[in-house]
Each structure stands twice: as C-alpha cells, then as structure tokens.
Amino acid sequence: MDDRRLVAPRGLTRRSLLKRGAGLGAGALALGAMPPFLAACGSSTPSGPKELKVLTNQPPDPAPPGVADYSEEAFATWQTDNAARVSYESIPYTQIHDKLATAFASGNPPWDIVYMSGWVPEFSKNLATIGDMISAELKSDLPPSSFKTVTWDGKIQGVVFTLSLMTLFYNTEHFEQAGLSEPPKTWDDLLRYTKELTRDGRYGWVNNYGAPEGIGGTANLWMSYLQQAGGTMYDEGGLPIFNDAAGVDAAQFMIDLWDAGTEPGSISYVGIADTTNVFTAGKASMMMNWPFMWKPANDPAASAIAGKIGAAVLPAGAAGTASIDGTDAFTVTTASKSPELATKLIEFYLAPEVQKRQVLDTGWLPIRLSTLEDAEVQAAATNAPIVLEQAKSPYDSFVTPDYIEVTQAIGTELQRCIRKEKSAQQAIKDASDQVASIVTSR
Amino acid sequence: MTIDPGAVARPTGRSYLARRRRTGTLLVLPALAVLALILALPIAASLALSLMDADTADFRFGVFVGLDNYRTLFADPVFALALRNSIYWMVVEVAVVVVVALWFALLLNHPMGRWSVFRIILLVPWALAPVANAVLWKWIYNSSYGILNFLGTATGVLPDPVVWLGDPGLALNALLVAEIWKEIPFITLLLLAGLQNVPRILYRASRLDGAGPWQTFRFVTLPQLRTTILICIVLQSIWALKSFDLVYVLTRGGPANATTMLNFLAYRVSFQFGNLGLGAAVADILFFVMFLLALAYVRVFRPARAAERGVA
Incomplete structure (x- = not known):
C-alpha cells in the first residue's frame, strides 16, 4: 500500500458538508451575479468548438503545426473537421520541464497535450494512458523502440513525433584539407582524426559538457559512449550497473577525446x-548532434560551412555503434476533459503528410518509417538515411522518474574527470554510489 | 479653589488613549490580515512543506517526515558547497559593491561629476532586465567569440583565450564581476543621497581646522555616512543571497557545482529534481539567514529614528 495515500482527503463530516455546501452556494451566487459574457470566458459552449490547449516548444526546437510554419492549411482543416479549437502555449525548451513540474504540483495543469523530452516516467501519474487510443496503422508505422521512452509501468503515455538520435556531423572541407577521405568508424579513428584536425586555430571536436543534466547533457552524451562500450545503466531491478569496465571506458574515452583536441570552451557550453x-562557424571539425542541425547548418544565412557538412553514424566502441534518444514526444494530461480528441490531434501531428512537411519545412525528421523512406524526404534531408542506419543500433537515454537528478549526479562527476580532478574510475564509482542512493530512495 | 489640571485630564486622557489605540488597531487589522495572507501564509506553508516528503508529481499526498529534509541537507556535500559559495559570494559582492559605489558616489558628488548624463550612464546596468544582463555577459565571456577574450588577446594581455566559465574558481568570480556590475548603480545612488545630506558646514569647519582631503573623508564624510553605509551593506547582503539569473543563464551551477548557491540549489532540488520538501528546506535556511539580515537592517534604522525623534 502506498503510505502517501494515508493523508488523502478524509471522509465527509457534518462540518465539512456544511462548508462545502456554503462554498457551492457562494460559488453559484457569484456565477449568477456575473455578467454572462464573463461566465462564458474560458469555456466552450455545448454547441461550439471544443478547446484543446497544448504546451509545446518554441521553434527552432521541434514544434507542431500552428507554432512552427508548416501544414497550416491542413491544421485549419483538422480543427474545422473535428469542431475543435487548438490554442498553443509555446515556450523555450529549457523552461518546459519546470513549468510542467509546477503545473502538475498544483494538481490543475491547464493543458490537454504537453510536450515531453524524457520526462514521461517522472510525470507518469499526471499523464493519460493513450496506447489503446492510438490507431494500429500509426503504431505499425513507428519504430517499436520509439515507445520505450514514453512507456512507464507498462503503459504507453505518449507518442514520439521526430526521430531524433545523435549522429556524427563533420566538416568535409576540413577533412579534405587533412587528407581524410571518410568519417571515423571507431573510437581509435575518432581520437586520431581529432588530433589531426586540431590545427590552424581550430579544434577537431566540440561538445557541450557545461550542463550535466537532462537529455543532451554531459551524462546523456556519456550514455552513448557507455552503450558503444557494451555497457548499460540499470539491471532489471532498476539498480545502477554502470560501474564496470564499459562505464569507465566510456568516461576515459571522453577524457582522451578532450586531450586529443576538444574545443576548450566545451566544458562551459550549457x-x-x-x-x-x-x-x-568552422571552428571545430566534428561533433555529435541531433538531426535537426542538418537544415540550419546548411543554410548560408546562418552557417559559415553550408554545403560542407557530412553526417555519419557515431564511431563504434568495443560493442559497436550506439546513440542516445532525444525522446521528443506528445502526451495527454489526466486533466484533459477530451483525451480522445487530444489523442486525435496527436495522430494528426503524426499524419504522413504533416510528418513530411515537418522535415521539409523545419528540418526535424519524421518518426514514421514510411515518411523516412520517402524519396522526396531522403533527397531533402540527406542525413535521414544516416539516422535510420543509426537507429538499427541501440539508442537508449535510460529515462527514469528521477532522470534529472541521476544525470546531474553522473554529469557532475564526469565534469570532474574531464577537468582531471578525478580519474575516470573514481568518477564512475562515485557517480554509481550517488545514483544507487537516488534510485533506492525513489 | 485650585484645579489640578493633571488630576482632571488623567482619567480622560487614559480612556482617550485606550480608545485611540483600539481604533488604530481595528483600522490596521485589515492591512495586517492582507500582510498575513501574502507574507506569513507562504512562509508558514514553506516551513510546513520542508517537514514533508512531497514531490511535484504527488504534491498533494506529501508525508510528514519531521526534520529529515534538514538532516539530509546537512549531510549533503553539495549543500555545504552551495552554502560556502553563497557566503563567499555575499561577502565579496557586498565589499566590492559598497567600496566601488562609494567611490562613484564621491565622484558624482564632486562639482565636476554633477552632470546628469553621468547618472544616466550609471543607471544603465541597473535598468537592464536581469536575464538580458545575463545573456549579455554570456556573450562577453564566450571563450570562442567573447569580446573579453578578443580584447585580451588583441592587446596581448591574454596570451591565449580563457574559458572564463570552465574553471570552477574562475567561473564563480566571473559571475561575481557580472553581478557587481549590475548592483553598483543602485548602491551608488543611495550613497549619493547620503552624501548630499551631509551638512556643508562640517566641510567648511574641517577646512578651517586644516584638514586635508583624506582627513575630511575619514573624519567627516565616513562618520556622516555610517548609517547609509550600514543600510547598503544589509540590503546588498540580502540581494546577494537572492542571486539567481546569472547562474541559471551562464553556468547552471557548474562546472562541477562550482557556481551552485543556495538560491539556485533550492530551485534545482524543487523544480528539476521534483523534491519540493527538500527544496523548501533549502529555501527556508536561506530565508532564516535573510531574516537575520533583515533584523540587522531594522536595528540599523532604529538609532537613526530615535535620533530623529530627539531632534524633533
């Protein structure tokens, strides 16, 4: 039995009944006294369109039609066809988690649909189970592994809408100048390339190690190396098992990569x-990044290296290549009064034509396998086949309810070992001890 | 027949005073109720929350755990580091801000410094929105494109670009510089107001006594500014402990927690880790320290008010 339920609302007493009655009476009086136009605010009339509220990213992070500029006509048609009015609250990615945390803590989140990035396990109690409401056709066109990060306690609570795995990006011009004809395939290649490309005032490698926590943070980047080394985060009981040779090798590889020629500012980039x-800007030759980068990096207005970018699967460690998952998904809150309609809207976001426009107009890859195989999509997003190839190997971000706390602990220890304050072995041992403490107190 | 005016007035005066006090209390009560609602209630709720095991996903079902959250905090090395960082931050910020602001105030109080444009320029850092200020400094400190490295390497002061936010010691001090830059203007204005209240006659008297500029500053200006300086120290200490935006935008508390301070830790634990009980405990410790500083502020004010009454 969950002992937290012990302080759940008590039974009715005469006093509480009177209080509630008085409250209801006062509320009714207030509503009655309120001008009709005020009382109507914020709710739809029975015959009017149903309102769906969506919390999502601001572009250039992945955003749905109506926030990002694509499929606008189809979006308007969907609203008409479904007698729905969709209103968006779009905020920067970095603010979404905290906004969700406060809204869910209040017990009354105002949204029907919310964007998630690895937080489904954390907010699982506040999210509706929508696995049964998603059409079989859609499910069959999505990579089965895409459901891993939106499933908790066996319940599917969201749908990933973009295939966002980290792959390798490199500057083809720098490669030519260094006499390198193909991308690095192994860790040894990557170290050698990084050394060779670190010259003329530029660096072979750049990464953001400044923020330890969350998806894309220092710990998350290490998880890709961990899987490449053949390791994993947790055993079946949920306890950490990364304090092994693979975990240490992954951390040591980050140190070696640093010494080989990682851009020094990397430790401060958050x-x-x-x-x-x-x-x-052409100041570093290689990096790992999400697929979205392909489009802006090839835009001459925003990039000094447009047309000089190659993409490849991440170099393999002892166990082969592996990556991490961006886990960008839409979910329906338990507070939604129209979960079926909200799920229908999510299905619209994942409709083949919308998915196609998503990649063509914004650069965020679709998650539908059929759209990824589309010739027009592959011609426009030439990195799409690379991401599909990367998806054949493991790509786990190991999300859990305490993901931010866990990644904060690991990422901070990794920062220490990158800065040579600790050995890789010590850092991983200390990180493992902290993570064990976090997950056992869950 | 003689009339003792005191004997007649005393009972009437007493009842009048009692009525006056009662009426005053009644009139003040609504304001006190509002204050209790918007100040005391959140403080009490925060104290109560710090005694609960409550997280963001399950907030309404928190469990009473007594002082467990405080025990956890005092055993946590990150809390100890955040406390040390906060104290260092407060001491250095207050010392530098007050000294530099006093110097600026003296310059602005000089006949050559009274041109209003100087005051407008001075106010720019203070008028900037906190996050805009933080983003500005993020670009200044950027190791690849930052103006600081550009100027430093161009003039030969820096042999190589420096990663200002990458080294633990350097990062905290880099943030301090940005914070001090933002805080100096307001304290300067406070001290300038204090300087303008120093009676001119004291300066004339000191000149007649043959005092030089340093002696005038040491024995006339400083003693006259004592109360203003104390107020500035207390206020700046409170504001220093509340610093958040620079840490959030520039370093997120890193590298390796080097720039994590109590305020940021409270935010991280509450809203990122979702542990509202533990986060409230951090916030309450911070509140306690700030409350002590506020008491000091009240004490600083008291002699001045008593003196004012005496003069009146």
Whole structure:
C-alpha cells in the first residue's frame, strides 16, 4: 500500500458538508451575479468548438503545426473537421520541464497535450494512458523502440513525433584539407582524426559538457559512449550497473577525446546551441548532434560551412555503434476533459503528410518509417538515411522518474574527470554510489 | 479653589488613549490580515512543506517526515558547497559593491561629476532586465567569440583565450564581476543621497581646522555616512543571497557545482529534481539567514529614528 495515500482527503463530516455546501452556494451566487459574457470566458459552449490547449516548444526546437510554419492549411482543416479549437502555449525548451513540474504540483495543469523530452516516467501519474487510443496503422508505422521512452509501468503515455538520435556531423572541407577521405568508424579513428584536425586555430571536436543534466547533457552524451562500450545503466531491478569496465571506458574515452583536441570552451557550453555555433562557424571539425542541425547548418544565412557538412553514424566502441534518444514526444494530461480528441490531434501531428512537411519545412525528421523512406524526404534531408542506419543500433537515454537528478549526479562527476580532478574510475564509482542512493530512495 | 489640571485630564486622557489605540488597531487589522495572507501564509506553508516528503508529481499526498529534509541537507556535500559559495559570494559582492559605489558616489558628488548624463550612464546596468544582463555577459565571456577574450588577446594581455566559465574558481568570480556590475548603480545612488545630506558646514569647519582631503573623508564624510553605509551593506547582503539569473543563464551551477548557491540549489532540488520538501528546506535556511539580515537592517534604522525623534 502506498503510505502517501494515508493523508488523502478524509471522509465527509457534518462540518465539512456544511462548508462545502456554503462554498457551492457562494460559488453559484457569484456565477449568477456575473455578467454572462464573463461566465462564458474560458469555456466552450455545448454547441461550439471544443478547446484543446497544448504546451509545446518554441521553434527552432521541434514544434507542431500552428507554432512552427508548416501544414497550416491542413491544421485549419483538422480543427474545422473535428469542431475543435487548438490554442498553443509555446515556450523555450529549457523552461518546459519546470513549468510542467509546477503545473502538475498544483494538481490543475491547464493543458490537454504537453510536450515531453524524457520526462514521461517522472510525470507518469499526471499523464493519460493513450496506447489503446492510438490507431494500429500509426503504431505499425513507428519504430517499436520509439515507445520505450514514453512507456512507464507498462503503459504507453505518449507518442514520439521526430526521430531524433545523435549522429556524427563533420566538416568535409576540413577533412579534405587533412587528407581524410571518410568519417571515423571507431573510437581509435575518432581520437586520431581529432588530433589531426586540431590545427590552424581550430579544434577537431566540440561538445557541450557545461550542463550535466537532462537529455543532451554531459551524462546523456556519456550514455552513448557507455552503450558503444557494451555497457548499460540499470539491471532489471532498476539498480545502477554502470560501474564496470564499459562505464569507465566510456568516461576515459571522453577524457582522451578532450586531450586529443576538444574545443576548450566545451566544458562551459550549457546547451547544444552553443556547440552548434562553434561547429557552424568552422571552428571545430566534428561533433555529435541531433538531426535537426542538418537544415540550419546548411543554410548560408546562418552557417559559415553550408554545403560542407557530412553526417555519419557515431564511431563504434568495443560493442559497436550506439546513440542516445532525444525522446521528443506528445502526451495527454489526466486533466484533459477530451483525451480522445487530444489523442486525435496527436495522430494528426503524426499524419504522413504533416510528418513530411515537418522535415521539409523545419528540418526535424519524421518518426514514421514510411515518411523516412520517402524519396522526396531522403533527397531533402540527406542525413535521414544516416539516422535510420543509426537507429538499427541501440539508442537508449535510460529515462527514469528521477532522470534529472541521476544525470546531474553522473554529469557532475564526469565534469570532474574531464577537468582531471578525478580519474575516470573514481568518477564512475562515485557517480554509481550517488545514483544507487537516488534510485533506492525513489 | 485650585484645579489640578493633571488630576482632571488623567482619567480622560487614559480612556482617550485606550480608545485611540483600539481604533488604530481595528483600522490596521485589515492591512495586517492582507500582510498575513501574502507574507506569513507562504512562509508558514514553506516551513510546513520542508517537514514533508512531497514531490511535484504527488504534491498533494506529501508525508510528514519531521526534520529529515534538514538532516539530509546537512549531510549533503553539495549543500555545504552551495552554502560556502553563497557566503563567499555575499561577502565579496557586498565589499566590492559598497567600496566601488562609494567611490562613484564621491565622484558624482564632486562639482565636476554633477552632470546628469553621468547618472544616466550609471543607471544603465541597473535598468537592464536581469536575464538580458545575463545573456549579455554570456556573450562577453564566450571563450570562442567573447569580446573579453578578443580584447585580451588583441592587446596581448591574454596570451591565449580563457574559458572564463570552465574553471570552477574562475567561473564563480566571473559571475561575481557580472553581478557587481549590475548592483553598483543602485548602491551608488543611495550613497549619493547620503552624501548630499551631509551638512556643508562640517566641510567648511574641517577646512578651517586644516584638514586635508583624506582627513575630511575619514573624519567627516565616513562618520556622516555610517548609517547609509550600514543600510547598503544589509540590503546588498540580502540581494546577494537572492542571486539567481546569472547562474541559471551562464553556468547552471557548474562546472562541477562550482557556481551552485543556495538560491539556485533550492530551485534545482524543487523544480528539476521534483523534491519540493527538500527544496523548501533549502529555501527556508536561506530565508532564516535573510531574516537575520533583515533584523540587522531594522536595528540599523532604529538609532537613526530615535535620533530623529530627539531632534524633533
């Protein structure tokens, strides 16, 4: 029995009944006294369109039609056909988690649909189970592994809408100048390339190690190396098992990569945008990044290296290549009064034509396998086959309810070992001890 | 027949005073109720929350755990580091801000410094929105494109670009510089107001006594500014402990927690880790320290008010 339920609302007493009665009476009086136009605010009339409220990213992070500029006509048609009015609250990615945390803590989140990035396990109690409401056709066109990060306690609570795995990006011009004809395939290649490309005032590698926590943070980046080394995060009981040879090798590889020629500012960059700026300015030759970078990095207005970018699967460690998952998904809150309609809207976001426009107009890859195989999509997003190839190997971000706390602990220890304050072995041992403490107190 | 005016007035005066006090209390009560609602209630709720095991997903079903959250905090090395960082931050910020602001105030109080444009320029850092200020400094400190590295390497002061926010010691001090830059203007204005209240006659008297500029500053200006300086120290200490935006935008508390302070830790634990009980405990410790500083502020004010009454 969950002992937290012990303080759940008590039974009715005469006093509480009177209080509630008085409250209801006062509320009714207030509503009665309120001018009709005020009382109507914020709710739809029975015959009017149903309102769906969506919390999502601001572009350039992945955003749905109506926030990002694509499929606008189809979006308007969907609203008409479904007698629905969709209103968006779009905020920067970095603010979404905290906004969700406060709204869910209040017990009354105002949204029907919310964007998630690895937080489904954390907010699982506040999210509706929508697995049964998603059409079989859609499910069959999505990579089965895409449901891993939106499933908790066996319940599917969201749908990933973009295939966002980290792959390798490199500057083809720098490669030519260094006499390198193909991308690095192994860790040894990557170290050698990084050394060779670190010259003429630029660096072979750049990454954002400044923020330890969350998807795309230092710990998350290490997880890709961990899987490449053949390791994993947790055993079946949910306890950490990364304090092994693979975990230490992954951390040691980050140190070696640093010494080989990682751009020194990497330890201070707190977001992928900081790192992307260095790469697209031509100040670093290689980086790992999400697929979205392909489009802006090839835009001459925003990039000094447009047309000089190659993409490849991440170099393999002892166990082969592996990546991490961006886990960008839409979910329906338990507070939604129209969960079926909200799920229908999510299905619209994942409709083949919308998915196609998503990649063609914004650069965010679709998650539908059929759209990824589309010739027009592959011609426009030439990195799409690379991402599909990367998706054949493991790509796990190991999300749990305490993901941010866990990644904060690991990422901070990794920062210490990158800065040579600790050995890789010590850092991983200390991180493992902290994570064990966090997950056992869950 | 003689009338003792005191004997007649005393009972009437007493009842009048009692009525006056009662009426005053009644009139003040609504305001006190509002204050209790918007100040005391959240403080009490925060104290109660710090005694609960409550997280963001399950907030309404928190469980009473007594002082467990405080025990956890005092055993946590990150809390100890955040406390040390906060104290260092407060001491250095207050010392530098007050000294530099006093110097600026003296310059602005000089006949050559009274041109209003100087005051407008001075106010720019203070008028900037906190996050805009933080983003500005993020670009200044950027190791690849930052103006600081550009100027430093161009003039030969820096042999190589410096990663200002990448080294633990350097990062905290880099943030301090940005914070001090933002805080100096307001304290300067407070001290300038204090300087303008120093009676001119004291300066004339000191000149007649043959005092030089340093002696005038040491024995006339400083003693006259004592109360203003104390107020500035207390206020700045409170504001220093509340610093958040620079840490959030520039370093997120890193590298390796080097720039994590109590205020940021409270935010991280509450809203990122979702542990509202533990986060409230951090916030309450911070509140306690700030409350002590506020008491000091009240004490600083008291002699001045008593003196004012005496003069009146």
